[in-house]
Amino acid sequence: MKLQVSATRMELLRLKKRLDLARRGHKLLKDKQDELMRQLLDLIETLRDLRTKAEEQLQDVYRSFLAARLWTDEQMLEEALSFPRKVVDLQVQERRIMNLRVPVLKPRLEGDIYCYGFAHTSGELDACLKKLDSVLEDMVKLSEAEKTLRLLADEIERTRRRVNALEYILIPNLQQTIKYIEMRLEEIELETLTRLMRVKKIIRGE
Amino acid sequence: MGGLELALFGVALAVFLAGIGSAIGVGLTAQVANGVLSEQPDLFGKALLLTALPGTQGIYGFLIGFLVIMKLGLIGAPTDVPFYQVITVGQGWQMFASCLPVAFAGLLSAIHQGRACAAGVEMTAKQPDQAGKALVLAVFVEFYAVLGLLTSILLIFRNW
Amino acid sequence: MAVSRLNLANTGKHPVTKGPDFFLFKSDARYAYAVGRIRSLENRYLTRQDIERLIATEESEEAYRFLVEKGYAEGEPKVKTWSDLESCLRIQRQEVLALISTLSKDTSISDLFRERYDFHNLKVLLKARYSGQNLEHLLIDVGTVPVEILTEAVTDDDYRSSPQFISNTVQVVNTRWEKTNNPQLIDILTDGEMYKRFSLVIRPFGNRFLNRWLDLEIDLANIKTLVRVKWLDLDTALLTQSLIEGGSIKETELFPLRETPWETVASFFSKTRYAKTVATGTDALLKSDSFLPLEKMADVTLISYLERAKVQSLGIEPLVAYLLLKEYEFKAVRTVLVGKANHLPAELMRNKLPEYP
Numbered sequence: 001m002k003l004q005v006s007a008t009r010m011e012l013l014r015l016k017k018r019l020d021l022a023r024r025g026h027k028l029l030k031d032k033q034d035e036l037m038r039q040l041l042d043l044i045e046t047l048r049d050l051r052t053k054a055e056e057q058l059q060d061v062y063r064s065f066l067a068a069r070l071w072t073d074e075q076m077l078e079e080a081l082s083f084p085r086k087v088v089d090l091q092v093q094e095r096r097i098m099n100l101r102v103p104v105l106k107p108r109l110e111g112d113i114y115c116y117g118f119a120h121t122s123g124e125l126d127a128c129l130k131k132l133d134s135v136l137e138d139m140v141k142l143s144e145a146e147k148t149l150r151l152l153a154d155e156i157e158r159t160r161r162r163v164n165a166l167e168y169i170l171i172p173n174l175q176q177t178i179k180y181i182e183m184r185l186e187e188i189e190l191e192t193l194t195r196l197m198r199v200k201k202i203i204r205g206e
Numbered sequence: 207m208g209g210l211e212l213a214l215f216g217v218a219l220a221v222f223l224a225g226i227g228s229a230i231g232v233g234l235t236a237q238v239a240n241g242v243l244s245e246q247p248d249l250f251g252k253a254l255l256l257t258a259l260p261g262t263q264g265i266y267g268f269l270i271g272f273l274v275i276m277k278l279g280l281i282g283a284p285t286d287v288p289f290y291q292v293i294t295v296g297q298g299w300q301m302f303a304s305c306l307p308v309a310f311a312g313l314l315s316a317i318h319q320g321r322a323c324a325a326g327v328e329m330t331a332k333q334p335d336q337a338g339k340a341l342v343l344a345v346f347v348e349f350y351a352v353l354g355l356l357t358s359i360l361l362i363f364r365n366w
Numbered sequence: 367m368a369v370s371r372l373n374l375a376n377t378g379k380h381p382v383t384k385g386p387d388f389f390l391f392k393s394d395a396r397y398a399y400a401v402g403r404i405r406s407l408e409n410r411y412l413t414r415q416d417i418e419r420l421i422a423t424e425e426s427e428e429a430y431r432f433l434v435e436k437g438y439a440e441g442e443p444k445v446k447t448w449s450d451l452e453s454c455l456r457i458q459r460q461e462v463l464a465l466i467s468t469l470s471k472d473t474s475i476s477d478l479f480r481e482r483y484d485f486h487n488l489k490v491l492l493k494a495r496y497s498g499q500n501l502e503h504l505l506i507d508v509g510t511v512p513v514e515i516l517t518e519a520v521t522d523d524d525y526r527s528s529p530q531f532i533s534n535t536v537q538v539v540n541t542r543w544e545k546t547n548n549p550q551l552i553d554i555l556t557d558g559e560m561y562k563r564f565s566l567v568i569r570p571f572g573n574r575f576l577n578r579w580l581d582l583e584i585d586l587a588n589i590k591t592l593v594r595v596k597w598l599d600l601d602t603a604l605l606t607q608s609l610i611e612g613g614s615i616k617e618t619e620l621f622p623l624r625e626t627p628w629e630t631v632a633s634f635f636s637k638t639r640y641a642k643t644v645a646t647g648t649d650a651l652l653k654s655d656s657f658l659p660l661e662k663m664a665d666v667t668l669i670s671y672l673e674r675a676k677v678q679s680l681g682i683e684p685l686v687a688y689l690l691l692k693e694y695e696f697k698a699v700r701t702v703l704v705g706k707a708n709h710l711p712a713e714l715m716r717n718k719l720p721e722y723p
Contacts, residue, residue: 066708067658070701070718074452075504076486082501083493083549114600117553118591118608119561120486123657126594234398234680241402246409324398325679328405 003177007184015181019174026166032098033159039097040152047149050142057135064128071122080116080125087111088136100155102148107140209298210290213278216305217271220358224267224312231260231320238324242331252330252337259344260320263312266355270308273362274301304361311354319347397681400469404684408676410437411723412695420702421712426451429706433699448707455696455703460508466689472682475576477510478567479689481531484509484516485560488532491520492539492552535559554608561587565612575675575683579690582671584613586664589640592620593660596631597651628652643667658718665721669694673723691723698722 005011069077091106113133114126239253275281278301279288293301326340412420416436423429426448433451438458463480470476483506494501505513511528519525525533539555542548561584568576588609595605602624609617615638623631628648635644647660668690675687697720705715 066704066710067656067718070704071658071661071697071720073700075506079486079490079493079501079504080553082490082499082504083497083552085549112550112600114598115550115553117550117557118594119557119587119610120553122661123590123594123597123651126598127655127657130598234395237395237398238402238405238680241399241404242406244403245406321679324402327402328679331402331405332409 001173001176002180003173005177005181007181007188009185012178012181012185015174015178019171019178022166022171022174026163026171029159029163029166033156033163036098036100036152036156036159040149040156043145043149043152047142047145050138050145054135054138054142057131057138061128061131061135064124064131068122068124068128071124072120076120077125080121083115084113085111085115086113086133090140097148097152098155100151102151103144105140105144107137109136209293209295209301210278212295212298213274213290213293213301216302217274219302219309220267220274220305220312221271222267223309224316225264227313227316228261228264228267231263231316231318231323232257234317234320235260235323235327238327242327246331246334249330249334252334253327255341256323256326256330256337256344259323259341259348260316262348263316263319263351266308266351267312270305270355270358270362273359274305277301277362301362304358307354307357307361308351309354311351315347315351315354319344319351322347395680396471397469397685400471401680401684403469404688408684408688411691412436412699417698417702417719417722420699421705421715423706426706429703430454448703451703452700455700456506459693459696462689462692463508466685469685470682472571474567475571475682475686476689478564479686480508480510481563482509482560483507484511484529484532485535485556485563487511487513487516488520488535489552489556491517492536492543492556493549495520496543496549496552531559531563550604551607554604558607558610561610561612569612573682575678575681576686579668579671579686580612581614582668584610585615585640586643586667588613588615588617588620589635589644590660590664592623592631593644593648593651594657596624596628640667662721665694669721669723694720694722 003015005015072080087108087110089108089110091108093104093106094101095104096102113129116125235257239257242249243253278290278293279285280290322344323340326337326344329340330337416432420429420432423432426446429448430451433454438454467473467476467480487505487507487509490501490504493499502517505517507513509516511532515527516532519528519532520536525536535556538559539552542551542555564580564583568580591608592605595601595608602621605621605624609620611617619634623634626634632641632645632648635641643660643663643666646663647657650656650659672687672691675683678684701719702715705718710718
């Protein structure tokens with residue numbers, strides 16, 4: 001679609017500059033999109049590993065927990081777990097991928113995970129918490145990766161929208177407008193020329 | 207102390223010692239039976255037999271007492287010279303001794319039979335169709351009470 | 367009168383009088399009615415077939431009907447789900463405890479088994495106080511002290527209306543808490559105080575059956591603790607605090623086992639009655655990372671001991687044994703119910719079933 005501009009030479013120059021800029025922007029964005037895409041694919045690979053590992057471990061944890069639960073009175077079990085000692089503290093830092101800021105989670109795990117007496121609990125609970133303890137750090141890593149993945153995907157989406165806007169709307173529009181202005185200018189030139197020739201003839205005819 | 211007093215003392219011993227034994231035995235069994243019946247009322251018939259069993263010793267004691275009283279002529283058909291009027295101290299001691307077997311055999315066997323029967327009732331609670339066996343086993347204790355009774359009877363009916 | 371003196375020979379809080387008990391041979395005739403009643407109730411232990419049937423039930427409604435038929439409490443009128451059924455078990459436990467309390471002539475002993483729940487409630491309340499949470503839903507109201515009174519006592523920090531052992535325990539826990547701020551110690555110290563209380567009541571009572579039961583209970587608890595601490599590689603100090611005094615194996619003999627290899631542990635116990643328990647238990651633990659075999663074997667030891675009371679015709683023993691064996695039965699039923707609620711396959715449930723009478 002043609003832009004609403006007056007067909008002047010000034011405007012033409014301005015538009016040509018804009019078109020140039022748009023082309024360069026388009027190329028840059030396209031590069032960025034490709035790079036993000038590559039990062040995304042890498043991340044998906046690691047994420048898949050992390051996720052299967054964490055899921056397997058968690059399943060193990062739940063299995064032991066169920067075994068502990070089967071043998072222990074509900075209230076006694078919950079009492080045993082009601083006052084945990086393990087302190088999980090998360091430090092969030094940032095990392096940049098291109099111009100995208102993604103979080104880096106640094107967990108600080110303190111204290112022992114075993115927070116109950118032995119007389120009224122099953123050993124299965126120990127086994128369960130031992131596994132849970134080892135899975136904790138992986139889970140933090142997993143959540144970091146998942147968040148990064150989501151941010152990346154969003155960014156790619158946004159970049160692609162921009163690339164498309166440039167490629168399919170702005171650049172064609174500019175091109176069209178430039179073409180229009182050029183044609184218009186040519187027309188005006190032709191008109192002027194014709195008028196000049198006419199004037200010359202009139203002067204000579206006298 | 208005269209012969210009559212000694213003989214009567216023997217009577218008293220036979221009746222109350224055997225009676226105490228039976229009371230303890232029956233009481234114990236009855237308590238267990240009550241416990242069982244509170245959950246399984248339909249076992250009453252079987253529990254009843256076992257509960258009554260330790261009661262026999264008391265009856266034996268009473269029987270001997272009665273026989274001695276008869277022998278003394280305190281009750282029954284009047285004779286010219288009732289025995290109790292002519293009884294010597296020696297005969298009194300003999301009467302006294304005759305009462306002892308049933309008194310002590312009755313006392314102890316009743317208590318232990320009570321325990322056997324109590325266990326029998328407990329067993330019946332678990333296996334109602336085995337009550338007969340419990341009864342038979344408890345009757346073994348009865349055997350010694352019967353021996354005491356027999357000895358006492360033999361001694362009393364000897365012609366002094 | 368000789369006989370009435372003998373009837374009292376085995377009573378109450380006093381040590382048993384020495385000398386042969388000629389008439390009754392040391393059985394306790396006061397329990398005649400109680401034992402009769404218990405014998406009838408013993409008929410209603412769930413059998414293997416009953417548990418199998420419970421596993422085979424499809425709907426919770428069906429399981430509920432089955433349990434009621436087997437003499438379990440009616441529970442709440444609207445039983446719908448499997449977890450509602452678990453509350454049914456809780457009511458049943460309450461009933462068994464109440465029954466034993468009414469039948470028992472030695473309240474100090476029967477109360478002891480309810481005091482267990484006092485100690486549990488105390489743990490909950492102390493944890494709630496120290497952590498500032500509301501843990502009211504974890505209280506179990508079957509102890510000797512009603513939970514309202516106990517709650518009030520802990521909130522006001524005023525234990526005059528509670529028994530001595532409560533204030534003692536609170537004092538012990540408080541002193542340690544102020545120094546360490548370690549919630550684990552609340553459990554460990556309270557459990558320790560609980561066993562102390564058991565020893566304090568049972569030992570002077572002088573009943574051989576109860577004495578040996580307490581030996582077994584404490585020894586097995588200590589063995590489990592030792593194995594767990596060793597397997598998890600926890601602190602030795604923790605072991606020192608967790609081991610309970612008063613069992614037949616001295617805790618001082620157990621400490622060194624923390625550092626020795628597993629074979630030494632098995633050989634240490636090989637001359638005791640726990641030889642099989644420890645050998646099977648540690649073997650399974652090392653091979654398959656599972657504590658269940660050890661715990662199962664420990665339960666087997668206790669259950670087979672308690673079942674000896676079935677041939678005792680008079681005395682407090684059958685009552686205590688009934689109470690404790692019933693707990694094992696509840697454990698088995700709970701396993702099935704929780705398993706059902708979590709859609710465990712029947713085969714797996716059978717594997718996980720605890721030992722029961």
